[in-house]
Amino acid sequence: MSAIRYxxxxxxxxxxxxxxxxxxxAVCQNYHGHRVCILSIERSAKNYWEYKAAVSVxxxxxxxxxxxxxxxxxxxxxxxxxxxxxxDSGELICRFFKR
Numbered sequence: 187m188s189a190i191r192y193x194x195x196x197x198x199x200x201x202x203x204x205x206x207x208x209x210x211x212a213v214c215q216n217y218h219g220h221r222v223c224i225l226s227i228e229r230s231a232k233n234y235w236e237y238k239a240a241v242s243v244x245x246x247x248x249x250x251x252x253x254x255x256x257x258x259x260x261x262x263x264x265x266x267x268x269x270x271x272x273x274d275s276g277e278l279i280c281r282f283f284k285r
Contacts, residue, residue: 213282218273220244227279241275248275255280 214223223242230236235256241248252261253276260268260276270276 215278215282217275217278222275222278224279224282226250237279239279241279243275253279 214221216222220243223245225240225242225247227237227239230238230252233254233256235254237253237255238250239253240250249263251263254261255276258270258276258280260270260274262268
């Protein structure tokens with residue numbers, strides 16, 4: 187009886203390691219002392235230099251913005267243009283996808 191329990195336990199243990207767990211799709215990098223994660227990103231079909239991205243900086247999710255890599259500006263949902271600051275996450279997005 188104990189051999190059956192041992193084999194059952196061993197099979198359950200092997201089965202638990204064979205199941206693939208979902209992967210975290212966020213791309214994270216340390217960028218000038220901050221942990222910047224790209225949570226989702228879409229490239230513009232019309233303007234290939236624009237990316238609509240959701241970013242978190244130090245695990246604080248930022249609102250989704252459009253990053254214009256040609257003009258080096260962020261476009262908010264209300265249409266406001268904000269130039270990239272020094273060491274901005276927009277620079278990371280533009281540099282990361284130039285590769």
